[in-house]
Amino acid sequence: MQARRVGRDGLLVECASVTEVAGAYAALRAREADLRAIDIVPAARTVLLDGLADRDAALELVVALTPARVDGPAPDGAEVEVPVRYDGPDLEEVARQWQVTSAEVTRIHRETEYVVAFCGFAPGFAYCTGLPAHLGVQRRQDPRPRVPAGAVALAGEFTSVYPSSSPGGWQLIGSTALPVWRPEADPPALLAPGTRVRFVDA
Amino acid sequence: MREAHAGWLEVLDPGALTTVQDLGRPGWAHLGVPRSGALDQPALRLANRLVGNREGAACLETTLTGAVLRSGATTTLAVTGAGCGVRVDGRPASWGAAVPVPAGAEVRVGPALDGVRSYVALAGGIDVAPVLGSRSSDVLSGLGPGPVALGDRLPLGRPGRASYGIEAVPVPRGDRLRIVLGPRADWFTAAALAGLDGASYEVAADSNRIGLRLTGLPIERERVEVPEELPSEGMVLGAVQVPPSGQPVVFLHDHPTTGGYPVVGVLVDEDLPVCAQARPGDRLTLRVVG
Numbered sequence: 001m002q003a004r005r006v007g008r009d010g011l012l013v014e015c016a017s018v019t020e021v022a023g024a025y026a027a028l029r030a031r032e033a034d035l036r037a038i039d040i041v042p043a044a045r046t047v048l049l050d051g052l053a054d055r056d057a058a059l060e061l062v063v064a065l066t067p068a069r070v071d072g073p074a075p076d077g078a079e080v081e082v083p084v085r086y087d088g089p090d091l092e093e094v095a096r097q098w099q100v101t102s103a104e105v106t107r108i109h110r111e112t113e114y115v116v117a118f119c120g121f122a123p124g125f126a127y128c129t130g131l132p133a134h135l136g137v138q139r140r141q142d143p144r145p146r147v148p149a150g151a152v153a154l155a156g157e158f159t160s161v162y163p164s165s166s167p168g169g170w171q172l173i174g175s176t177a178l179p180v181w182r183p184e185a186d187p188p189a190l191l192a193p194g195t196r197v198r199f200v201d202a
Numbered sequence: 203m204r205e206a207h208a209g210w211l212e213v214l215d216p217g218a219l220t221t222v223q224d225l226g227r228p229g230w231a232h233l234g235v236p237r238s239g240a241l242d243q244p245a246l247r248l249a250n251r252l253v254g255n256r257e258g259a260a261c262l263e264t265t266l267t268g269a270v271l272r273s274g275a276t277t278t279l280a281v282t283g284a285g286c287g288v289r290v291d292g293r294p295a296s297w298g299a300a301v302p303v304p305a306g307a308e309v310r311v312g313p314a315l316d317g318v319r320s321y322v323a324l325a326g327g328i329d330v331a332p333v334l335g336s337r338s339s340d341v342l343s344g345l346g347p348g349p350v351a352l353g354d355r356l357p358l359g360r361p362g363r364a365s366y367g368i369e370a371v372p373v374p375r376g377d378r379l380r381i382v383l384g385p386r387a388d389w390f391t392a393a394a395l396a397g398l399d400g401a402s403y404e405v406a407a408d409s410n411r412i413g414l415r416l417t418g419l420p421i422e423r424e425r426v427e428v429p430e431e432l433p434s435e436g437m438v439l440g441a442v443q444v445p446p447s448g449q450p451v452v453f454l455h456d457h458p459t460t461g462g463y464p465v466v467g468v469l470v471d472e473d474l475p476v477c478a479q480a481r482p483g484d485r486l487t488l489r490v491v492g
Contacts, residue, residue: 004385007468008492010438012385039231041436043460048436050231119234120434120460123343164344183333183345189233 001065006048009055013047013062018117018129018157021047025118026077026194027065034061042118042193044127077115077194082161082180083202084110084152088172090140094154097137105173108135109152114159114197119189124163124181126191131157143169150176152199159199161191176202207357208326209275213350214308217267220350221339221411222328223321225258230334231459237439238340239455241411241478242319244372245283249323251369252280252300254362259327260337262350264320266481268311269350271322276305277358278325282371284317284479298371317375317479326359341411342456375476377485379452379469381442382492386432386464390444394422398467399490403450407482412458413443413451414477416486420448421466434460440469452477 001024003011013028015021025042028035028049035058038051052058086106095102114130137154144167147153151162153170162168163181180190191197213220223246226239240246240263247257262269268286273279278300281288288295289310295301303309303324311322330337330347339346350356387395403416421444437443441453443463452469453461454477469477470491480486 005382006385006438006465007382007440008470010468012435038228039436041231041459043435044433046433046435048231048438050436050438051228118460119232120458121234123230123233123235123345125234187233188230188235188334193232 001062003049003059003062005055006050009050009052011049011052011055011058011062013049015045015047018044021045022115022117022129022194024065028062029194031061043120044118077196079196079198080190082152082176082178082197082199084174084176084199085202086174088152088174090171091173094137094171094173098135109154109159109173110199110201114199116191116193116195116197117158118193119191122163122166123183124189124191126160126180126189126193126195126197127158128160128191128197129158131159133157137171139169140171143167147172148175150178152176163189207329208360209273209277209358211324211328211356211358212272212274213269213352213354213356214272215270216350216352216354217264217269219265220269221263221341222260222330222347222350222356223263223338224260224336226338226455227334227336227345231436234343234459235334235345236340236342236456236459238336238338238346240321240338241455242283242321242475244475245319245321245478246323248369248371249280249282249321250327252282252298253278253323253325254300255323255325255327256362259323259359260330261324261328262322264311264314264322266314266318268313268320269322271309271311273303273307273309273324274305274355275358277303277361279303279309280323281311281320282323283319283321284314286314286320287312299368318481319478324358325361329357329359340456342458375479377476378487378489379473379476380489380491381467381469383467383490384465387466389423389432389464390466391422391424395466398488401488402485403488405480405482405484405486409480409482411454411456413453414480416450416452418449421450422448423464432462432464434462437461437465438468440471440474441465442467442469454478
């Protein structure tokens with residue numbers, strides 16, 4: 001794989017797709033002891049290696065990873081079931097965008113198998129991938145000033161659960177009572193990158 | 203009977219913004235957790251050494267206006283970072299040195315005379331409950347204790363060793379920001395990149411712990427025909443992010459872990475304290491070093 005230099009001790013590993021990010025992240029985490037990075041941060045098309053003890057050695061390791069080896073099936077991460085009440089205020093809007101019924105939206109959302117590609121926006125906010133490309137969702141024109149913790153939401157190619165109450169522009173289709181972010185727990189985030197996720201009826 | 207804590211510190215006036223800070227919580231960025239921690243880390247480490255703490259103990263970080271505190275126990279304190287007047291029960295005390303504080307004494311950390319952020323270390327450190335291994339207050343995500351407020355009583359830890367350090371306090375920080383180009387320097391015009399070295403920018407008033415906002419010659423993008431932004435990618439401390447306005451933002455310790463604007467370059471770590479102490483209206487000069 002290819003990487004760009006970031007500052008004096010970072011590398012930005014480039015991926016062709018979000019699926020490749022999931023594979024590259026799993027492969028890089030598996031080599032954590034050799035990489036000696038302070039942070040390994042997956043995102044939409046990249047994995048950042050920050051605070052490398054020996055960047056040249058890390059770059060050699062990254063270059064030796066081939067996309068064929070990382071773009072395989074979903075990584076063998078932990079599996080989490082999220083019980084959902086499909087009572088979100090934007091269910092009708094998503095049904096309109098997908099040109100299906102609300103019941104069909106919830107069926108598709110339940111029957112899709114997801115993998116957490118990366119976290120961002122807020123601690124524990126997981127970008128879960130798995131929806132087919134043609135089921136992209138446009139964000140709200142006017143973001144809500146406050147979305148409650150536990151809101152189950154869609155935007156772009158992703159679904160997520162709001163880990164804590166915050167402003168937000170995602171379309172809300174339901175809610176879960178399962179806490180996904182508990183900073184006092186180990187691990188603090190239920191939906192860490194690489195985790196496989198299924199949404200089920202509460 | 204032993205008390206749970208060695209003492210406490212009461213906040214009589216928190217000033218504009220006073221937060222508890224240590225060396226932050228690196229290592230959690232993959233979960234969306236900002237690094238946080240003191241913006242001027244050499245100053246935090248120095249303050250801790252002066253009072254005999256380990257370098258990463260939690261201190262108070264004040265912002266421009268200082269703070270007024272009262273210690274519930276006899277202790278030792280040191281103030282570093284932005285230069286300011288220090289008074290204990292009304293009497294002038296040394297900045298940048300270990301100062302004895304009698305039980306019940308009022309400690310006045312004056313407004314910053316140079317720089318922005320002063321660090322107040324107390325023997326034993328501030329012993330609020332750590333979150334993900336750090337006591338730092340993160341203004342972006344809300345992790346850690348909130349900014350200190352009038353009437354707060356902050357617990358103090360037990361002092362480590364009895365002897366206090368004496369050392370030379372570093373000289374002023376200068377006004378240059380050295381940057382290493384990349385990872386997205388190819389988003390900008392050759393002219394913009396050539397102009398970066400030596401370019402002078404003014405520090406904007408809306409700078410904060412998340413980012414230092416700079417105003418000056420816009421850094422122009424090459425790919426004006428590309429309507430959308432970069433897909434979100436991991437951001438590092440010191441990243442110089444360039445939004446469509448072309449006015450750069452240097453990411454400081456409470457920065458978001460991912461961002462969608464291209465990063466033209468990254469500051470060298472040694473110049474982060476310059477950002478921590480740059481006042482609105484100050485002029486800083488960029489130097490490209492790689």
